[in-house]
Amino acid sequence: MAVVLLAGTVLASLLLGTKSADLGSTWRALVAPDGGELASVVHGLRVPRTVLGVVAGAALAVAGAQFQALTRNALADPGLLGVSAGAALAIVAGTALLGALTPPVAAAAALVGALATSTVVFTLATRGRHGGNPATLIITGVAVTTLLASLTTVIALSDQASLDSYRFWLVGALAGRELSLLWSALPLVVFGALVAGGTARRLDALVLGDDVARALGTRVARTRAAVTCSAAALTAAAVALAGPVTFVGLVAPHVARALVGPNYTRVLPTCLVLGPVLVLAADVAGRLVIAPSEVQTGVVMALLGAPVLVAVVRRRALL
Amino acid sequence: MAVRVGTVSVVLRPRPLIVTALASVAAVGLALWSMTVGELPLSPGEVAAAFTGDADAAVTYIVVDVRLPRLVLAVLAGAAFGLAGAVLQSVTGNPLASPDLLGVAAGAGAAAVTCIVLGFDGSAASLSLFALAGGLLTAATVFGLAWRGGMRGTRMLLVGIGLGAVGNAVTSLLIASAGYEDAARATTWLIGDLSGRGWGDVHRVGWALLVAGPPTLLVGRSLRSLRLGDAVAAALGVRITRARVALLLLAVVLTACATAGAGPIAFVGLLAPLIAARASATAETPLVASAATGALLVLVSDLVARSGPLGLELPVGAVTAVLGAVALLLILHRANTA
Numbered sequence: 001m002a003v004v005l006l007a008g009t010v011l012a013s014l015l016l017g018t019k020s021a022d023l024g025s026t027w028r029a030l031v032a033p034d035g036g037e038l039a040s041v042v043h044g045l046r047v048p049r050t051v052l053g054v055v056a057g058a059a060l061a062v063a064g065a066q067f068q069a070l071t072r073n074a075l076a077d078p079g080l081l082g083v084s085a086g087a088a089l090a091i092v093a094g095t096a097l098l099g100a101l102t103p104p105v106a107a108a109a110a111l112v113g114a115l116a117t118s119t120v121v122f123t124l125a126t127r128g129r130h131g132g133n134p135a136t137l138i139i140t141g142v143a144v145t146t147l148l149a150s151l152t153t154v155i156a157l158s159d160q161a162s163l164d165s166y167r168f169w170l171v172g173a174l175a176g177r178e179l180s181l182l183w184s185a186l187p188l189v190v191f192g193a194l195v196a197g198g199t200a201r202r203l204d205a206l207v208l209g210d211d212v213a214r215a216l217g218t219r220v221a222r223t224r225a226a227v228t229c230s231a232a233a234l235t236a237a238a239v240a241l242a243g244p245v246t247f248v249g250l251v252a253p254h255v256a257r258a259l260v261g262p263n264y265t266r267v268l269p270t271c272l273v274l275g276p277v278l279v280l281a282a283d284v285a286g287r288l289v290i291a292p293s294e295v296q297t298g299v300v301m302a303l304l305g306a307p308v309l310v311a312v313v314r315r316r317a318l319l
Numbered sequence: 320m321a322v323r324v325g326t327v328s329v330v331l332r333p334r335p336l337i338v339t340a341l342a343s344v345a346a347v348g349l350a351l352w353s354m355t356v357g358e359l360p361l362s363p364g365e366v367a368a369a370f371t372g373d374a375d376a377a378v379t380y381i382v383v384d385v386r387l388p389r390l391v392l393a394v395l396a397g398a399a400f401g402l403a404g405a406v407l408q409s410v411t412g413n414p415l416a417s418p419d420l421l422g423v424a425a426g427a428g429a430a431a432v433t434c435i436v437l438g439f440d441g442s443a444a445s446l447s448l449f450a451l452a453g454g455l456l457t458a459a460t461v462f463g464l465a466w467r468g469g470m471r472g473t474r475m476l477l478v479g480i481g482l483g484a485v486g487n488a489v490t491s492l493l494i495a496s497a498g499y500e501d502a503a504r505a506t507t508w509l510i511g512d513l514s515g516r517g518w519g520d521v522h523r524v525g526w527a528l529l530v531a532g533p534p535t536l537l538v539g540r541s542l543r544s545l546r547l548g549d550a551v552a553a554a555l556g557v558r559i560t561r562a563r564v565a566l567l568l569l570a571v572v573l574t575a576c577a578t579a580g581a582g583p584i585a586f587v588g589l590l591a592p593l594i595a596a597r598a599s600a601t602a603e604t605p606l607v608a609s610a611a612t613g614a615l616l617v618l619v620s621d622l623v624a625r626s627g628p629l630g631l632e633l634p635v636g637a638v639t640a641v642l643g644a645v646a647l648l649l650i651l652h653r654a655n656t657a
Binding site (some may be wrong): 075080124125135136138139140142143144146147149150151153154157171198205246289290293294295296299300302303306309310313314319 | 332341415420464465467473474477478481482484485487488489491492495496574585633636637640641643644645647648651652654
């Protein structure tokens with residue numbers, strides 16, 4: 001069912017927009033570009049944002065599921081924890097220091113930012129008496145996000161000319177991003193996906209607690225380090241492609257659990273499909289609600305995702 | 320020390336009084352000094368001459384119509400945010416409850432941008448009214464959604480964070496859909512920048528403080544009893560629910576009007592009461608001292624923003640956001656390791 005949904009959203013993403021077209025003419029423009037207006041729209045704009053949306057969505061959803069397992073916290077999300085903001089700050093700071101970054105350098109900077117932020121947030125939130133408290137982690141994440149986002153704003157203000165192009169991207173947007181970006185983010189995605197696949201089984205053990213996981217034969221510290229690296233790499237790739245889109249990593253795992261149960265060997269593959277569905281749906285909605293102008297994907301995603309956050313909070317008696 | 324005027328008696332404690340006095344003196348001194356700094360440095364004599372009408376027109380304009388409203392607005396908005404934060408923290412018993420984390424500021428901001436985009440901001444009152452409606456709606460929604468046969472501070476904060484995200488998204492949506500001019504105006508307003516504000520904005524915040532400030536202090540006297548628990552407070556003659564609802568409403572009014580006048584200046588409502596309580600060394604959050612600290616905080620941040628670190632003029636909201644986020648992390652760290 002999830003795959004059918006994905007096919008539907010990909011199709012919608014190719015067909016719908018300010019210049020909507022029917023299936024037949026879009027298909028012709030796609031396979032046999034005639035140099036017409038529709039062909040250039042489809043090839044130049046819609047195919048890139050669809051492909052980037054699929055990759056970014058899958059990466060964010062899997063990273064969200066990994067963060068939720070790592071922190072044993074149903075509210076974890078790369079955006080809410082500040083990891084996306086860290087990656088974005090690293091890219092913007094890199095641009096301010098070095099001038100315009102080539103896509104591979106931007107992806108590397110994003111990785112450094114994401115890794116550093118996840119380490120800091122985890123350390124801050126998991127120490128001490130209230131270490132396990134889910135609310136502490138999220139509030140820490142909000143504080144870190146605010147801090148990093150303000151610094152990003154300051155840098156962006158100081159260097160308006162070269163950073164003007166980042167303004168749209170900083171809210172999370174697929175529009176105007178080039179397909180060639182994909183190649184520089186691909187190593188991160190491949191690394192993240194391989195590690196995620198390899199550690200999926202051990203995530204179920206981690207969720208039971210470190211002691212139980214150890215008793216089950218998991219090398220806890222090593223697994224945590226590997227999963228953190230993988231989640232950070234996936235987040236960094238998504239940010240390099242689409243900007244800091246929040247809530248995909250929160251919503252997708254919850255929907256996945258509702259569909260296939262709590263087992264991470266099944267949750268992760270489901271997220272792989274649901275993430276793109278969410279991002280593409282948000283992107284298409286953003287194109288249509290105020291056509292002919294557009295709302296950034298990240299904005300629509302926040303409108304969809306924040307109610308889910310509230311619902312999850314309300315359902316847990318613990319919080 | 321108890322002061323009694325008719326049936327109203329107020330307990331005055333020396334330490335919060337000293338903090339209030341120090342913060343106020345520092346704020347006034349800083350305000351006077353900051354009249355002289357800026358793109359056109361002026362001597363104190365020139366500033367004084369501008370007030371007595373002896374200076375030339377350009378200097379008078381800069382002092383009376385550019386620097387003075389900015390200063391007064393910084394003081395008033397800081398006081399309003401500080402007071403609102405102190406009330407929220409006291410009523411909820413949660414040191415992290417602030418207009419920002421509860422989403423009230425974001426809700427008020429979204430409503431104010433709605434007002435700008437719909438073109439209703441021609442009259443002075445409408446922006447405040449919109450912000451007020453947005454703030455009240457958000458606050459009611461947060462409390463409604465977080466209430467589950469009782470209120471838990473963390474649940475309230477998390478719901479507030481969620482609704483704050485909705486508010487910010489609505490704001491972005493409105494700006495994206497607005498025409499170029501409206502979008503530019505809304506963006507400048509949103510960034511929490513005090514430059515380019517006029518006397519109209521000052522009046523907006525000033526009226527809110529005049530109307531909501533005294534009742535807040537009056538009802539706020541029951542906060543000390545409320546700290547002792549509902550049963551004790553009731554026995555001491557406090558109408559618990561009424562006092563709580565009244566205080567929350569007043570805090571929302573203060574936040575919304577300050578937001579309407581000065582834009583969302585992040586985290587002042589969180590930071591000022593925490594500093595004031597720590598400096599006063601009292602168990603409860605001192606209201607007046609928080610207001611004075613808030614005023615000082617915004618003034619200092621605006622000076623930092625104006626004097627341009629890295630050679631650029633920053634919005635004051637960016638400075639307070641950095642300060643507030645660092646403070647928030649320190650609080651969380653301390654709470655965790657205590």
